[in-house]
Amino acid sequence: MGLGNPGGRYCDTRHNLGRTALFDFSQSLPVEGKISLCRGNASFHRIEGFTICVFLPDSYMNRSGLAVRELLDYLHFRNCTTELLVAHDDLDIPFGRLRYKKGGGNAGHNGIKSITEELKTADFSRLRLGIGNRKAARNPEFVLDCFDPEEQARFEELKRMINASLHCYLLQGIERAMAGFNGRAVTNESAGFSGT
Numbered sequence: 001m002g003l004g005n006p007g008g009r010y011c012d013t014r015h016n017l018g019r020t021a022l023f024d025f026s027q028s029l030p031v032e033g034k035i036s037l038c039r040g041n042a043s044f045h046r047i048e049g050f051t052i053c054v055f056l057p058d059s060y061m062n063r064s065g066l067a068v069r070e071l072l073d074y075l076h077f078r079n080c081t082t083e084l085l086v087a088h089d090d091l092d093i094p095f096g097r098l099r100y101k102k103g104g105g106n107a108g109h110n111g112i113k114s115i116t117e118e119l120k121t122a123d124f125s126r127l128r129l130g131i132g133n134r135k136a137a138r139n140p141e142f143v144l145d146c147f148d149p150e151e152q153a154r155f156e157e158l159k160r161m162i163n164a165s166l167h168c169y170l171l172q173g174i175e176r177a178m179a180g181f182n183g184r185a186v187t188n189e190s191a192g193f194s195g196t
Contacts, residue, residue: 025054100165
């Protein structure tokens, strides 16, 4: 699940990085099928013998839990939250870095807070995508602004690193993804890291 806000106003903002990352990842994979739910759209993709679902909610960030609950109910996965990976922006991580995490608190992120409240558990994995730091975010509009030119110049490298990390996560598990990618900065070398 890639968190973000719906509509053109928000599509290129920092707060939508999770949604942007998973949309980009899904575009690199063969499509097996698609479904539209009341609160979002899901696509199904085959990777090395198994099927994954990429879900992009149409609900606003602070109502993300309603969307993910609808999806898990539709898939009869309500009791399988450990199979869920939520990609989201994170103010505590510098831009160009990412961090996989199993469970834990919401660190003030309204999307994660909503999901935890709706599912009655924090037992799901997260892909935390850095967008800056809390000092830079004293302006409440920071997360709703677009990336600055320096960040945009590194965006393609960041997408490649995110995609490589997601392949690693799916094929080798979260522990391997954590070991291979947590804290790794975007560089030409890291963007091409295969996770093998």
